[in-house]
Amino acid sequence: MCWMANRQTELNIGNAFDQAWEALLEEDDGEALNVTTGEGSAATITCRLGYRAAVVLSEKDANDAKDDTAINDCQEREGKFHGDTRVNVLFAGKAADVDNEDNSSSQPAVVLVHNLSQEYVLHSLRTSPLFEKYKDTATNEDKRVSLISLAHNPETQIAAYLMNNHHQESKTQLLQNARVYMKEALKAAFIGYEIAVTEGLIDGYGVDSNGLSLQPNHDMHLSWRDILECSVDAYLEVHGSENSNERTSSLKTIRLPGNVLETRGLEVANEICSFFGTCGNYGEGNNSSEEGLPTFTEDQSDPLVQQRQKLRKMRCILPSSVEVYVTRPLTAYPHGGTGWDQPSPGLSESGGGFSAPPAFLNGDNGSSTESDGKKIDAKHPVRILDYQVESGPIGQPGELSWTNLHYKEYGPRPSAYQPILNAVLSHFDADAILEASLERELTVEERETLEGCKLIRDMVHDLDASLDTMKSFAAYEEYLVNVAVPLIYGSFEELDEESAGMLQLFFRVHSMAVRMVVSRWTREMLMGGWTSIDPVDEQKISTTIELDKDQEEKMVKIRQILGFGELKGGYNIPDSTTLQEFALKNLLDENAVKGVVVGCSRPEHVLEAVRAADTSNSV
Numbered sequence: 001m002c003w004m005a006n007r008q009t010e011l012n013i014g015n016a017f018d019q020a021w022e023a024l025l026e027e028d029d030g031e032a033l034n035v036t037t038g039e040g041s042a043a044t045i046t047c048r049l050g051y052r053a054a055v056v057l058s059e060k061d062a063n064d065a066k067d068d069t070a071i072n073d074c075q076e077r078e079g080k081f082h083g084d085t086r087v088n089v090l091f092a093g094k095a096a097d098v099d100n101e102d103n104s105s106s107q108p109a110v111v112l113v114h115n116l117s118q119e120y121v122l123h124s125l126r127t128s129p130l131f132e133k134y135k136d137t138a139t140n141e142d143k144r145v146s147l148i149s150l151a152h153n154p155e156t157q158i159a160a161y162l163m164n165n166h167h168q169e170s171k172t173q174l175l176q177n178a179r180v181y182m183k184e185a186l187k188a189a190f191i192g193y194e195i196a197v198t199e200g201l202i203d204g205y206g207v208d209s210n211g212l213s214l215q216p217n218h219d220m221h222l223s224w225r226d227i228l229e230c231s232v233d234a235y236l237e238v239h240g241s242e243n244s245n246e247r248t249s250s251l252k253t254i255r256l257p258g259n260v261l262e263t264r265g266l267e268v269a270n271e272i273c274s275f276f277g278t279c280g281n282y283g284e285g286n287n288s289s290e291e292g293l294p295t296f297t298e299d300q301s302d303p304l305v306q307q308r309q310k311l312r313k314m315r316c317i318l319p320s321s322v323e324v325y326v327t328r329p330l331t332a333y334p335h336g337g338t339g340w341d342q343p344s345p346g347l348s349e350s351g352g353g354f355s356a357p358p359a360f361l362n363g364d365n366g367s368s369t370e371s372d373g374k375k376i377d378a379k380h381p382v383r384i385l386d387y388q389v390e391s392g393p394i395g396q397p398g399e400l401s402w403t404n405l406h407y408k409e410y411g412p413r414p415s416a417y418q419p420i421l422n423a424v425l426s427h428f429d430a431d432a433i434l435e436a437s438l439e440r441e442l443t444v445e446e447r448e449t450l451e452g453c454k455l456i457r458d459m460v461h462d463l464d465a466s467l468d469t470m471k472s473f474a475a476y477e478e479y480l481v482n483v484a485v486p487l488i489y490g491s492f493e494e495l496d497e498e499s500a501g502m503l504q505l506f507f508r509v510h511s512m513a514v515r516m517v518v519s520r521w522t523r524e525m526l527m528g529g530w531t532s533i534d535p536v537d538e539q540k541i542s543t544t545i546e547l548d549k550d551q552e553e554k555m556v557k558i559r560q561i562l563g564f565g566e567l568k569g570g571y572n573i574p575d576s577t578t579l580q581e582f583a584l585k586n587l588l589d590e591n592a593v594k595g596v597v598v599g600c601s602r603p604e605h606v607l608e609a610v611r612a613a614d615t616s617n618s619v
Contacts, residue, residue: 010130043145048208049124050116050152054078056109083117085160114156116185121192125201135201147202148253151189155211155220157182183226190234197250206253213257213265214336224272225307232314248319255325260583261332261564269324273592278321323594329587330580332382335563380475386578387515403519408575414512424460424506428453452491470517528555528570
């Protein structure tokens with residue numbers, strides 16, 4: 001459930017990597033030879049560390065677990081490690097059956113815990129089957145693997161401090177103390193990492209944080225300079241200042257969210273790149289940044305000024321470069337995923353005077369109402385995707401077409417949408433029952449059928465009328481499962497085979513129409529008022545674009561409402577290019593970005609990402 005599941009996942013990662021490696025060795029393209037002979041880059045495996053599922057045990061059960069030598073979920077129970085901070089409840093637990101005297105039927109609660117303590121970092125790495133499998137691979141001629149462990153979302157420690165102390169201090173001082181608390185936790189994690197590097201468990205470490213891409217005035221913001229400072233302090237704690245000329249900090253990687261809508265992450269990537277002087281060159285930095293040089297205009301008592309001067313003084317301890325990777329490149333969350341529409345929505349005085357813990361720690365995800373797909377919220381972000389839909393008549397063999405190409409060829413609806421819509425409405429018109437009601441009193445069953453048909457026709461009409469307002473396909477699917485389908489089954493005791501088939505056909509084609517609307521709305525928001533105009537002369541291949549001022553103003557307002565900020569001029573996205581291909585290529589062409597971390601749940605997703613990489617200027 002917890003300990004065992006985490007370790008099994010690590011084993012699965014290792015087995016998958018071994019299979020991929022063997023497949024690479026079978027290829028006769030020179031790539032495998034480059035890796036094994038040292039002429040190419042070593043393969044890198046990164047794992048995030050911070051959150052874990054932990055069982056909640058009573059004091060007696062916890063004491064009993066200490067004596068249990070078997071490996072089980074109790075090994076990482078809540079409170080086992082110093083610094084355990086509960087951030088959510090995953091399972092409320094189950095009480096023992098009253099008829100069962102030995103309480104064997106009871107199940108303990110399971111909570112989500114965040115921990116970055118030195119103790120927990122070292123425990124996790126030393127007991128990890130994945131890191132045990134691949135550690136010290138630099139001496140293994142058969143497999144060269146670089147192991148990087150990433151501290152995951154250190155800003156969670158800020159939220160935990162605010163939750164536990166929000167009644168004790170002034171708002172401004174409280175937030176300052178919370179940031180100090182977070183930095184101490186991150187430093188402790190880095191100390192554990194530096195020790196793990198000396199033990200040969202890992203090759204380096206880094207941070208994967210959503211807070212890096214939040215605005216500096218946001219409570220959950222994490223500064224990249226704080227990461228560098230914590231790395232310097234951890235190095236000095238472990239190695240001392242006398243070794244600073246012999247080695248540097250093992251900080252290797254920073255991962256942060258960024259995409260064509262959430263551009264703050266790209267700004268941060270460029271700041272890091274500028275500091276190390278490595279933009280477009282992830283080799284040796286040229287140290288061109290003059291940040292931290294004393295000036296007569298800066299307030300020397302300002303903590304930010306002091307931090308920059310400290311980092312400049314300790315540049316010899318920092319590595320020559322830090323690689324920046326972008327996460328969730330195809331998923332844009334409103335307001336950075338916090339669910340808040342204020343720039344500083346927690347406890348700081350600039351955030352509106354809130355005096356309660358952060359909302360997500362109280363179980364509020366920022367969307368208390370049922371979403372039907374018509375708006376974007378914290379649970380249903382913008383997906384920067386085109387989808388595949390059937391291009392031929394429904395029910396007949398046909399090829400799949402991307403929504404961008406289908407729109408260009410057939411218009412905003414699937415070609416089979418209107419005929420199927422008309423057929424469904426006609427099927428449920430209940431004309432026979434209505435005619436019978438003019439001649440005699442209807443039976444109870446007939447009245448129920450008539451009411452059910454009316455309900456379904458109204459639902460179909462509503463779904464059709466609201467089609468052009470859809471913004472989230474995932475929210476639409478949830479609406480169907482949680483609202484529409486239960487409504488249908490609640491209206492009829494049993495649907496005949498023909499009626500069930502008609503409804504399935506409608507929802508099939510309607511879901512394709514929703515995909516087309518959602519992808520088109522996303523494309524229009526990204527283009528910011530610019531529209532592609534096909535050439536009149538068929539001999540000309542290129543297209544021109546023109547600006548629709550009204551559309552531009554509309555899209556600017558939408559981006560502001562969703563917290564995506566200003567998008568000057570919009571993007572020029574060719575109609576023939578899918579949104580995911582454009583978004584990935586755009587990120588890969590950024591000089592400050594080393595790579596993009598894409599979540600691929602299907603083989604075709606991997607191929608799409610590879611195609612985007614092939615068309616970019618990245619190496």
